[in-house]
Amino acid sequence: MNYFQYRNRALFCEEADVEQIAREAGTPFYLYSHRTLRHHFRVFSAAFAEVPHIVCFSVKACSNTAILRIFAREGGGVDLVSGGELYRALKAGVDPSRMVYSGVGKREDEIDLALRTGILMFNVESFQELETINVRAGKLGVRAGIGLRVNPDVDPETHAHISTGLKGNKFGINVEASLLAYRYAAKLKHVDIKGVSCHIGSQVTKTSPFIDALGRLKDLIRRLREEGIAIHYLDLGGGLGITYDRETPPHPSEYARAIIDASSEMDCTFIFEPGRVIVGNAGILVTRVLYTKENDGKRFVIVDAGMNDLVRPSLYGSFHLIQPVIQREREEITTDVVGPICESGDFLAKGRQMPAVERGELLAVMSAGAYGFSMSSNYNSRPRIPEILVRDDRWYVIRKRENFEDLVRGEEIPDFLNT
Numbered sequence: 001m002n003y004f005q006y007r008n009r010a011l012f013c014e015e016a017d018v019e020q021i022a023r024e025a026g027t028p029f030y031l032y033s034h035r036t037l038r039h040h041f042r043v044f045s046a047a048f049a050e051v052p053h054i055v056c057f058s059v060k061a062c063s064n065t066a067i068l069r070i071f072a073r074e075g076g077g078v079d080l081v082s083g084g085e086l087y088r089a090l091k092a093g094v095d096p097s098r099m100v101y102s103g104v105g106k107r108e109d110e111i112d113l114a115l116r117t118g119i120l121m122f123n124v125e126s127f128q129e130l131e132t133i134n135v136r137a138g139k140l141g142v143r144a145g146i147g148l149r150v151n152p153d154v155d156p157e158t159h160a161h162i163s164t165g166l167k168g169n170k171f172g173i174n175v176e177a178s179l180l181a182y183r184y185a186a187k188l189k190h191v192d193i194k195g196v197s198c199h200i201g202s203q204v205t206k207t208s209p210f211i212d213a214l215g216r217l218k219d220l221i222r223r224l225r226e227e228g229i230a231i232h233y234l235d236l237g238g239g240l241g242i243t244y245d246r247e248t249p250p251h252p253s254e255y256a257r258a259i260i261d262a263s264s265e266m267d268c269t270f271i272f273e274p275g276r277v278i279v280g281n282a283g284i285l286v287t288r289v290l291y292t293k294e295n296d297g298k299r300f301v302i303v304d305a306g307m308n309d310l311v312r313p314s315l316y317g318s319f320h321l322i323q324p325v326i327q328r329e330r331e332e333i334t335t336d337v338v339g340p341i342c343e344s345g346d347f348l349a350k351g352r353q354m355p356a357v358e359r360g361e362l363l364a365v366m367s368a369g370a371y372g373f374s375m376s377s378n379y380n381s382r383p384r385i386p387e388i389l390v391r392d393d394r395w396y397v398i399r400k401r402e403n404f405e406d407l408v409r410g411e412e413i414p415d416f417l418n419t
């Protein structure tokens with residue numbers, strides 16, 4: 001359910017006319033619906049109303065501080081994967097006691113920042129990281145809340161690059177080794193064992209992989225408790241998929257039902273780290289057609305957004321529905337939709353059946369709210385594009401368009417090149 005709809009054949013975001021925004025803001029830009037973001041967060045959280053839980057939004061899916069603020073005001077926490085994300089979360093006003101920190105490569109300075117902030121827990125991904133956190137906490141005179149990120153070895157049946165909970169992935173510690181790691185952690189002076197976590201992958205469109213992972217975590221928690229190691233938080237990660245095309249992922253309430261039913265008498269507070277399911281269909285990318293052309297019978301629609309703005313099609317072969325912002329009667333064609341970047345891998349769609357759009361028209365690349373702007377770059381020295389948030393009939397620039405100055409900020413020409 002989202003608030004992007006056509007009214008009299010013109011695309012609206014809530015009560016705001018997308019074409020009008022484009023006229024004033026220029027293209028390309030990301031456009032988010034405040035109502036949709038809040039609705040998705042509320043639906044997800046409400047689905048778990050009958051069990052103690054914290055919804056820790058996965059910052060890397062969409063990192064704008066204004067968007068993080070929306071979730072913070074709904075009582076949400078965050079799942080972090082870097083010091084930069086922690087900085088953002090603090091700026092957005094997220095409560096540190098609702099922050100968890102995952103990632104295989106946490107640096108000492110990032111660990112220190114998290115310790116000084118007083119986050120709820122680190123999801124620790126190796127023995128060495130565990131040792132490092134203990135040492136850093138000792139140095140700072142604080143105690144570190146930790147859980148181990150367990151690799152449950154379940155197949156999320158998603159794209160290989162976004163599957164993270166399989167034997168052979170770099171993430172987490174396998175179940176047997178994690179028992180040893182917990183015993184070891186229990187002896188460390190500056191560490192408080194708080195939870196167990198896992199994150200099996202992204203864009204998962206079935207409940208069964210989550211339930212399999214939950215089963216393995218439950219087993220582990222039972223064994224730990226038998227040894228006198230108390231576990232208060234069970235962090236099931238994120239990963240719930242959305243509909244980009246014809247996928248039929250479970251509704252959050254279905255996902256929640258299955259998890260709640262499979263976890264009776266666990267006596268834990270649940271943590272969830274949803275990213276995509278909250279923001280994916282709450283944002284679009286608006287781009288303008290620069291040119292159309294035909295080469296040896298193959299058609300191309302060339303638009304002003306490229307793989308540096310939205311990399312998912314190039315990186316994962318992902319599908320995004322592309323629609324004219326203003327609809328009208330016309331023939332359908334089969335075409336590639338490509339950007340201006342000097343790479344053949346720069347496309348938003350390949351062999352796509354879509355209306356024969358013309359030069360100058362606006363296109364909406366749908367479902368671009370997750371891993372859209374947050375994965376964007378300056379490749380080809382293209383200024384990063386603005387992020388705009390709509391609330392009712394008004395719109396707000398929540399990140400302005402970069403300019404050429406921004407591109408070279410921080411660069412320096414050494415003296416020896418000046419003479």
Ligand SMILES: *Cc1c(COP(=O)(O)O)cnc(C)c1O
Pocket residue numbers: 058060061079081102103199201202203237238239240273274275276277370
């Ligand atoms: C990326 C990530 C998430 C969010 O995944 P989604 O598929 O966007 O829900 C959650 N937890 C961790 C540890 C992650 O790396």
